Each structure stands twice: as structure tokens, then as C-alpha cells.
Amino acid sequence: MEHYKLIGPITQLITMADLPLQGTLVGKEAQTIKQAGILIKGSNIYEVGIYEALLPKGEKLNAENITLDTEYVCLPGFIDAHTHICFAGSRATDYAMRNAGKSYLEIAENGGGIWDTVTNTRKASFEELQYSIIKRANSLVRNGITTIEVKSGYGLSVTEELKMLRAIRNANQITEADLIATCLAAHMLPNDYKGTKASYLHEIATTLFPILQTENLTNRIDAFIEQSAFSATDIQPYFKQAKAMGFDITVHADQFSTSGSEVAITFNAISADHLEASTDYEIERLAASNVIAVALPGASIGLGCNFAPARKILDAGGALAIASDWNPGSAPMGDLLTQACILGTFEKLTNIEVLAGITFRAAAALNLKDRGQLLPGMLADFNLFPTDHYNEICYHQGKILPSQVWKKGELVYAEHS
DSSP: OOOEEEEEEEEEEEOOOSOOSSSOOTTOOOOEEEEEEEEEETTEEEEEEEHHHHHHHHHHTTOEEEEOOSOOEEEEOEEEOOOOOOOOSOOHHHHHHHHTTOOHHHHHHTTOTHHHHHHHHHHSOHHHHHHHHHHHHHHHHHTTEEEEEEEOOSSOSHHHHHHHHHHHHHHHTTSSSEEEEEEEEETSOOTTOOSOHHHHHHHIIIIIHHHHHHTTOOSEEEEEBSTTSBOTTTTHHHHHHHHHTTOEEEEEESSSSSSHHHHHHHTTOSEEEEOTTOOHHHHHHHHTSSOEEEEOHHHHHHHTOOOOOHHHHHHTTOOEEEOOOOOSSSOOOOOHHHHHHHHHHHHTOOHHHHHHHTTHHHHHHTTOOSSSSOOTTSBOOEEEESSSOTHHHHHTTTOSOOSEEEETTEEEEETTO
């Protein structure tokens, strides 16, 4: 028999319903319920509404009544749709070199960059990787992030990529968050690989892809389209094989140069992530497609470069999600809410556009239809913030953190508990 819970009264509940997936939200009002309640059935939302009106329904269902005695704003659980939190080692030296004037490519050419993390990640044991993922994921849960995409890409061989993806799978069974794995074996050509880019990609596609399906490790394939990684031409056979096998495609696109977003459009990718180098042409092309644009302000902050043109993407009619890109090199902060609010300040995004970017639009970037909004049937993933209006959350740029985080109808974090 399903267990019911009724939580309330909540000062302000933002459902994120009745908002479009694509385009600007300027002038749009958030669907708000004051003095609200959430009625939960098992791991899903049964009903949201005014708390007093839900009380008799809760009594009929013999619901556990969880009474709140202070002001809270309730938002859907946040979704970080792009992270690299499966890694070992530090790139603090890279950060120091960047601030001393070295470029991302210069650091990579001198032995730093992605290959440095690959070396350390290969040295790490399976248990060490699993522990590191759990530790980082749990820190994100405390910040209200209930779904986390996690990429491989620091193994860069069949054996090492499998080690990473299996560690992500095991960590998902332990941490309170949902971890959505993505295979990024096409992160760069490994320095110790003796063949061509084409032969490396062929080896991954023919050897690794079938194992991913057999072990159900991921249904998502990513690639880095860039001068230091793979060209738009290089990646064509790789993505064709992935599509033929039924994988979803996502792309590291237009970070330093353009062409990646066009690849994303060609292969009907779920998302194109980064986009700091996108021009008006790429923006218009993306907006006319079904590809979700994912801005990664953490990389802009970490590298000291321009933000993705988020305002232009929205004004052109595109769908914009916002993710942290938490990784040891270009985006070490890993603080989604702070980064999203900073992006909002520089790109002049409304608070609702910022929050949409880390809730239902982020869910779309992961092709997830059961979260990101507080509606009947959706997962009961939500945050309770100790304030009386959602504007305060963006205003304080990540300094107001949730007092309670609920995941699938269970309280998974409570402040001071």
C-alpha cells in the first residue's frame, strides 16, 4: 500500500508549470501557489494546491502530515545537466597558469589540461572513483540538486572508460541524487594512443558501445568538437554509429570555435553544451532546431572568458538550460545556483529564466520528462528555501541554500540535522 505524505503550509510554491520550453520568459509570471501544500504518493507528487484545501484529502488518504512552522519557498529540485564529477587529481596548477596569462591550449600542450586528469583518473582505483563521485554528488544534494548528469571522458580507453561508467553506476545506487551517466570517450585523442583519430573513434564505437548497452551503463554519447579534440568531420562516423544503435547524442559545442553546434543540429542531438563562441548564425540555427542549448557559466568563470550568449539564444526562440560543468580543469567551482545567478546578471536573464534553466529546461536537456516541475505524476523532487519569495534566491546569488531537500518523496537533507 502506497504511503502518502502532506507537507505544508508553504509560503510560496513555484510549480514551473505553463511555461514554454523554448524562447524568452520576459514578462511571463511563474505559476505560484500561496500557503501551499504538496500531497505525495510514494515517490511522486499526487497533488499540489492550497494547504487548507488539501488537509481533508490528506485525512481521507491517511497521509502523514508534515507541518511546517516557518516561511519557505518551494521550488522543483534543481537539475545539473552537465558535470564531470567522476575524476581524480587536481588542476590547481592549470588555474594558476591561466591567471598568469597562459591559454587553455598552451596549458594542454605543456602537459596540463585534460590529459593531466586522465593520468590521475587512470591511476585511481575503482573504489576511489566511486567514493569521489558520492562525495561530490552529496555536496550537490545539499545545494538542492537532485539530478546530476555525470560524464566519463577521463579514461580514454575501453577499459578505463568502463571503470568510470561502472563507478558512476555504483555511486548512483548509494547517493541520494539521480546520476545520469554519459559516455564522453570522445573527449580528446589520448596521448598514448598510437593510431589516428579515426581508428580511435572506430575502436570505441565498435568495442565500447555494445558493452554500454549490454551492461546498461548509459544511453548517452557525447563528443568534444574542438581544435584540441575532434573536428566536425572526424566525429561523423562515430555519431552515425551511436545513432544507429539508439543512443541519445549530446555535444560539447562552440566552446572556442564554431562547428560543434552544426554537428548537434545535423544529428538531432538532445543538447549542445558550451556555446561561448556561437555567433548570430549558430544561435539562429540552434533556435530553429529541437536542440537544447546548455550554457555553462562555470567554464566561463573558470577560464575568464565570455559567457554563452544566453539572452540572444532565448530571444531567438531557443531553449536554454544552465549547468555547472563541474570539472577539475576549466570549471572547478561546481556551484550551479551561484553560477546560474551570475549568468543571469551578465546576460540579463529574468529570475524565471534562470530557474527554468536549472529545472524543467534542464530536464529536457537530459530527455527526462518526469521532473523539473511540481505537478501531479512528477517525481516528488523539491527544495524548501528559508525565505518568503523566490526573487530572494536569485538576488542572493547562491547564498540562500535550501533548508530541506526532498528526493522521490523522502527528506534527504535537512539543515542542522
